[in-house]
Amino acid sequence: MKTEFTFGDIVSVAGYENRIFYVDAWREVKETDEWGVSEYVEFELTDAINGEFLDAFETDLRLVCRKQFAEDYLLTYDVTNYPEPSGAAFHFADDYSFGIGYAKKEVVGMEKGPKETPKTARALSAQEVSKRKRETDELLDKYIDLMTLYELIGDEDYKTYADAVMTKLRREAGE
Structure with missing residues (x-):
């Protein structure tokens, strides 16, 4: 399966408004039940600000910033009023209709190249x-x-x- 997101990308997750997460890993899931076979991707995420872990389906993710621009993005990110962590959670899509969801192609900084930063965020x-x-x-x-x-x-x-x-x-x- 090909995924839209890669390691280090910053994403937002449906149901976790005003929060941003790093993509740490993903797994391809092939599930067979009495109704047939479902294939989908689950992502392991880390909150970019407070480090909380989260698992989410690909259909619930929206790209905020590509990996090569992530550190610059975080250096200028306003953490004022950033939500407190709610504890580790496993996030499920509400409608379970894989392929229909929250993913949009909105990318920050795609038109300009990465800056040299001596230290990452x-x-x-x-x-x-x-x-x-x-x-x-x-x-x-x-x-x-x-x-x-x-x-x-x-x-x-x-x-x-x-x-x-x-x-x-x-x-x-x-x-």
């Missing part, structure tokens, strides 16, 4: 998460060291510094 996001985790770990280590010194020596300066570190941790967690 996924890499930037992963790098930011890694950086915040590392900073949090360093602050927690610092807090533990200062509290240990306070408990061993009893010097109030260590307690004051530890409290300042905890305040910074709380402030960053609230952001």
Whole structure:
């Protein structure tokens, strides 16, 4: 079976309005029952913004952006009011009439070539998460060291510094 979508394309899914997903994988399904044989394609998707996983039928997908333009598209994508994840789900077509559905040929940026981007949106996001985790770990280590010194020596300066570190941790967690 030939599919309209390829790995890395960004798509939207019927029933998940205002959300965009990466195409991660697909499988060709041939189902036989008492009424005959059905062939269709199921896609494995990942929410491009919050990482939620989703399975959907090809007929429920609409192309938003081709793979070669995806990272540039995401760098300019407005995530304000982006819906919260609803949990992992398996999405079924409402009408089960395969071949009739949501697919439209709307492509972003097809008329211009891909730009050179030093870092992809996924890499930037992963790098930011890694950086915040590392900073949090360093602050927690610092807090533990200062509290240990306070408990061993009893010097109030260590307690004051530890409290300042905890305040910074709380402030960053609230952001």
